[in-house]
Amino acid sequence: MSSLTRDERALSSLLFLVLTGFGFAFAIGGRGDPLAAHGWIMILFGLAGLFMMLRVWSAPNPPQSSYDEYFDAPTKAGIILALVWGVIGMAVGAWVALLLAYPDFNLAGPWTSFGRIRPIHTSGVIFGFGGNALIATSFHVLQRTSRARIPDQFSPWFVLVGYNLFCVLAASGYVLGITQSKEYAEPEWYADILLVLVWVAYFLIYIRTLMRRKEPHIYVANWYYMAFILVVAMLHIVNNLAVPISLTQAKSYSLFSGVQDAMTQWWYGHNAVAFFLTAGFLGMMYYYLPKRAERPIFSYRLSIISFWGITFMYMWAGSHHLHYTALPHWVQTLGMVFSVVLLIPSWASAGNALLTLNGAWHKVRDDAVLRFMMLAAIFYAITTLEGSFMAIRPVNSLSHYTDWTIGHVHAGALGWVAMITFGSLYALVPWMWKKSQLYSKALVEVHFWLALSGTLVYVFAMWNSGVIQGLMWRTYDESGTLTYSFLESLVAMHPYYVARTIGGTLFLLGAIVALYNVLMTIRMVERTSENVAPDLPATAPQAVPAGE
């Protein structure tokens, strides 16, 4: 916090005061509504922030020399936050999995019923774990590949703190029963407004830093990160257009209804997958994988072509979530064809990543960190092949509503999103804390095998159960009547749900090992010796005009 200038400290204190003020307004105005609980959370958050500001109130401005170094404090905080949210989100995921196998494991009545903890899992892992990892790595990649420092200290902290407040409001809201009932967009209007502010600040950081860059070209990873930021802003704003029933109540009503609402939601939902869970993490991959492998990207041009392919085609694909519904047939056709063609830029990205490893395969063998990234690229290829296949209407008529979708989700979420994140964070941690190496290579190895086996058990269990489920629901006998009841299909799922719980628990253990290893690296490992090439921004006064 002492890295903030005095003006920035004053501004932060003011914002924490405003937050506390809103908190009181909600806590008092919203008495009798779940909103009051969120008021109290905001008060606590605001007061804690104020307290931290007051403690460093009289500290001097940071020395001018700090502007000659990259600004990494928010990245460090973001790494820890990502790992902590990851452990929480995955632990809740394992609990959700347990509930599906043994419904009696609901510990606290309505508060921890399936419908409330499931979104804690999804938001916890996607926003808490994935989002914090994206924010942390994007700040790092942005500065290094531009050779420019983020222009100020306030805005990255505003983004990180505001974003985590959003995550806390989301997760605590679900327990209290606050939800818009839109998957991945459950938080209510006030949390949504907060996220818009955070996101605008995030985008501005990108633009301002890129304008100061000392490299003639913008590195491809930044294109992906920027697409992630820009498109998520657009999706978030449109899908959350809603009217609160009053300013002192949490509930709101969407501006859309009926099939338009469904289409807006899945336009959002699918592009959240595309730009949050894909584009952002591709940005991560395009920096940390070549860095770790010490190889140039196999074909830089291909990475740009894939970028435009993915960006353009994903936008059309949302309707594959609504095949065979009230959505008009023509919208489904468009969603389907674009999803199928999407396979080409997707595989081009995965292939580009794997071919980058040519000349570095011996490192993949020896270095579990790089192996995480390699495996992520493979799972990315598997998931997108599967996705394009599932988007074909007749295939979807089998897979939709079944665990096959869940298997696809977690092939992507565990195999791709989580693996690329763990690989990147393992690479990043020693750089950030200026450590010579990770605390334990052996533990990374342990984590790798836990993650791989957990993912395989999870995904195979869900593929099996999904296909069995889908077939049982559509098996007719000669009289033209259904052969199985729904209950029979549930009974058939049970062993797979148990297996999924085990696979998920393995994966969770791996995440805990990662958190431990990172914390021990920070505490125990000695600093890098001074004679390593310094990691500093270019201090040249003037940037080269873009396009050179």
Add this chain to the structure above:
Amino acid sequence: MSAPAPDRDPVTGRLTTGHEWNGIKELGTPVPRIVFIGLTLGALYLIVWTILMPAWPGINSYTRGLLGIDQRTSVEARVALARLERAEWTQRIETEPLATLASDPQVMNLVKGYGKTLFGDNCQACHGGKGVGNSGFPNISQAPLMWGDDLDTIHETIRVGINAAHPETRFSQMLAFGRDGMLGRSDILAVTDYLLALGSGASVDDMTHGAEVFAFNCASCHGDNARGSVDFGAPDLVDDHWIYGGYRQAVFNSIFTGRAGHMPSWEGRLSKADLRILALYVGWLRENQP
């Protein structure tokens, strides 16, 4: 800004472009041919398929597609076809008397298959697998039925429900003798013990108080010998089937606070043929007690 001169990558033998970002060089590998082939094939597929199928929106309408396919018409056609195929047997089931159907092995084959699925989807959640019941939900495959167990009666029970929303619903209630002050605690305890003794086959000769309470308050519905009455839908209290449990506390509670089970009505939710199949299935379960 300080673009280093292009150099040659030792692994691929290709030139770099001279651009470099924090140590990552830009390698000048051209985009592989296969990517362009893939994109071209993809574009062809996209064009052809969207010409064949309903696809592109205009202002007021959309292109219908050369094949003239639409999900709405195709699903309607398939439903009509399926209905036609099923008409062969649904017609018989809807019109012939249940007793006749029950003696036709072909029909009963259908009942054993489809009836089981219907039962699993609609009844099993309350009545349990094979209809053996759960606490609060009666065993309908082994216990004597409260409203009678010939097929037409069972069908009627399923059709209108018990204490349900259907205008013709069956209606039955076990009064709250304790809560509503009709009987004191000691009376209820006496009649509870009396019933438990009856059920276990023990002698009730010296339980005159319990017997008296029963005769005065309960026999009108449950019958003089407590074997139940189909006129009131009052259950047999002597057999060892209990809806709410046969241990002392549960029986006491039934008498103290009363009971009114809710069996949903199924007319309107299930087709006529399905209702009759379910009646046949329950009948079949009762005959082949699992």
